[in-house]
Amino acid sequence: MRREDSEEKKSRKGKEKNPENKINKQREKQTEGRQQAKRRREEAISETKLAMIRRKQNREMLGIVYLFALIFFAMIVYFCHFILFQAEDKMASPYNARIDYLAQKTVRGEIQTADGMVIAKTVTKEDGTESREYPGGAAFAHPVGYSVKGKTGIESLGNYYLTNSGINPLQKFMNEIENRKNPGDTLVTSLDADLQKLAYSLLDGRKGSIVCMEPSSGRILAMASAPSFDPNQLQENWDSLISEENTDGNLVNRATQGLYPPGSTFKLLMALEYIREHPTDWQDFSFKCKGEYVDPSNPANVVHCYNGEVHGTVNLESAIAQSCNSAFAFIGSEIDVNRLQSLAEDFYYNKDLSIGLPSKAGQFSLTADSPTWLKMQSGIGQGETLCSPLQNLCMVSAIANHGTLIYPTILSEVKSKEGTAVHHFPKGEEITLMSSSESDALKQFMRSVVTEGTASALKTKAYQVCGKTGSAQVKEGGKLKTNAWFVGFAPMDNPKLAVSVLVEDGDTGGKTAAPLARELFDLYLK
């Protein structure tokens, strides 16, 4: 309706109230009535047009309201989804300052092995002070880490869960009233207590690392690094541990942070690349080993087999079994380096292989333009190539598991102090690194290493081991040292345990590292 202005209103009201005009009014009204009717009919036509437009506009506006209501609901759903599902993993980041802040309200939870051994716990003394104890001692120190001088290891990785309390809300309420702290949740790792203890004791007095995992699930069963430190005396020993004079690197987790030339263990990848480049006739590979390989283009480049041993005519399988350097130096000089590099990077060279613990990425810097000498050296796992013990473990784990690596995980689940399940860590991602026929071939090679080759220490009727030894040479302080490697798994059918053993400054892989692996298999598979 068109708005009347105030004057019209006044005059209209004034006229209607005067009684003397009633009769005249009646006559006026009749003519007015007829005129009004005509006007109304005309107005009605244009009004319906206007009304139609208005109705259309109103419908469009309603449509716009629905549209935005939809967007709002989508936003609310996204918000809820974030809090319910995504928040937990993301909240555990060290960038979230709230965790430590909230941690003051809970008693830090326990860390346990998969079989229930407590390897970290907070003890509250009578006077109320809390202290963190590590019943596992130095054997478990590296994977567990510590939480006093900064946070490392699982203490850091699982910080969010250890400072959260998943107990019954009613109990929480009671605690709040009585001003008691809530107990933090228990973090269960995938570590196997006996295996871990054994692994650490095997390294006693030496420097090195032993890592074990279950190829079918990616669960890390043991992670030992030596020399280690006593986490119960961390505060007291801190200064001497980090002092410049201490060159032992006690605080370094060699399993994930140590980088070593892979040595002969790299020959497995060389063989794989050779198979890929000769898919139909790799079985026909034949090499006459004379105890050394001389580069035809530059006789100064020579690679010797270990101790100058002459292996005679070898195929791919026996070259691996005997760890023939000459054969692989030859392969190294002839192989397509670009493809080799991309293969190496599939196996985490130059890539992050982090499981949430401090780690260093392996290194593979060979290019197609590298000099032949470097290619020959890289073929036997020397040169500039470096890898970590965990990385090497992943390589054999993939071979053990039909070519698929299950990404390693060290956390298994979270339970509240009362025992109720709080969180289950999913299995690691499945990453296909080679076909199952390729892995079958490599498995066969690795079996020969034990039955006919350098890892005879692992020959036993109890189970069938597949493996590869390595003796990587490093120059340290002017002296040539040998790092002894053994990587392998058992049993051959349906592997249950994959191991990666590295001993610094040892003898050959077969003499130093393989016997340690034997003890690990004996314990786990019996």
Place this chain on the structure above:
Amino acid sequence: MGNLFSSFAKIISILLMLLYSYGLFRNLSIDYREGKKKLSGLLYKILLLLHFISYAVLYFQTGNLFYIYFYLPQLLYFLLYPLIWKKLYPFYNEVLLNNQCLFLALGWILLARLQEAKAIKQFAVAMAASLLVLVIPYIVDKIWDFQKFRYIFAGIGIVSLLLVLVLGTVNFGAKMSVSLFGFRFQASEFVKLSFVFSIAGILSEEHGKEGVIHSACVAALHGIILVLCKDLGSALLLFISYVFMLYVARNQLLYLLAGGLVSALAGIVSYGLFSHVRTRVYAFIDPWRDMAGKGYQITQSLFAIGTGGFLGLGLFQGLPNKIPIVENDFIFSALSEEMGGVVAICLILICLSCFMQMMMMGRDMESSFYKLVALGLSVIYVIQVILTIGGAIKFVPSTGVTLPFMSYGGSSLISSFIVFALFQSLFIIQGQEDEVEMEEDAESAEEQEMESEEEDA
């Protein structure tokens, strides 16, 4: 015991907010005048209770008397302000004013918790704005025919934006404000209003193609200057509201689709041209990869929200100050962290209900001009809410727009007050007209009765 009270207060606050939201939506369809009175009475009591409890918690958590001193004037304001409106404009929309007061209350609670100095400043500006906007319904009623000024509005908008472009100071990569007489003045907040009036005027007065072309020119000019200022958030707001106004004014779905296409293109182009747009998009796609750098702000916001969960940590129990610019764009995250995700969701629903009320008022306006004004202002409001809340929860890339009434910022606050006051004006005038119609109907019914009596006589 302090913590116990805090937990208790937290649960009560959540229940109050749920009740408030439920009340709003349940009564959305109730016929205006009747139901609204009862409803607003209830909402009002909920608001006062929530306000009181929150300040009680703030005081008990810190022992700082400031919170008592700050609470009292706020209480006075909430008690008196609706009465002033009632006295001046009996037909005002109580529910809309309640929502506005709720936003203000939550804003003051959070700002008082975050930074006392800013809270005081915000309160002072709100007082000034509250008084200022009381004249708006009167002005709207008196002038009524704003279409005449449509090009003047356009001119004001363009000149203001040019001033910002030439004299403005750069903040966070964009030129958005001008310093005048010691105050920082964010022109785009006010240009939003002049823009809507201008476009609505053009589209309603000038029919057919002529209107479309003129309005497109005005919109383009505004847009280009904003882009030159690198204030892409405002440019987006103005553009989207223009597209919707065009769609409704000319009843052509084509405009809507074309608008969508153009904004998508503009998005891609701006991504290529502007580095800070790229930063925001990276931060949106995977902020977790660069938590120390590009993703810092949004991950801190998500940490706050995620750690707070649905029930919140409680006032003064979280660390909202870890989020950069928390008092402005990310005040929603602070709300969610300490008062809880449920309260945050209720806030979203209350904003939605405000938008629906605004659109309903637009529907009830018969004048095409005012319909478009209502539409334009509603769309700007709702998109601003979506961009600011969505940006805080990583639903959309963050764009640096503010949450009306709650974010710290004088210009944003004043312009929000003006927008809500404009809607009050529309509601009041409609109410007065309805009353006149009812009176006229009653009078002509009387007259007919008298006439028939006379005829009988």
